Amino acid sequence: MKIYVDADACPVKDIIIKEGTNLGIPVVLVTSFSHFSTEIQPSGVEIIYVDTGTDAADYRIMKLAKKGDIIVTQDYGLASLGLPKGCIVLHHKGFAYTNENIDQLLQTRYLSAKARKSGKRTKGPKPFTEEDRGKFKKLFIQTLKEATS
Known part of the structure; x- marks a missing residue:
């Protein structure tokens, strides 16, 4: 098992590195x-x-x-490719992408892009908070426990 991080704008790399390396799981940061x-x-x-x-x-x-x-990304498109490959895909705001939620996430992204193209303003993502950081850490540690047991 390896942990792949879509690392360009990932605010939780420190958590991933600390928790992953503590368990001897290789961490791969992919960045431009x-x-x-x-x-x-x-x-x-x-x-x-x-x-x-x-x-x-x-x-x-x-x-x-x-x-x-394990893949950590905020990119819904990457998540949608990782799930059918059998990867565990997590968002840095503390939720797991699943076969049950990915279609809705992609649909929302599509509708927002469509609205922007027609000249409408859409809300961007909410700022990353310490609460999000805590949620990610808890989910990540639990995911590592389940994946290594």
């Missing part, structure tokens, strides 16, 4: 070259840099991920 860093990562953490093109990180994650791996 525009987020290049010389920061040394702990043992068990790999950074893969991809082009800055749209969905480049998503395509790389899907190429690498296997059944039973």
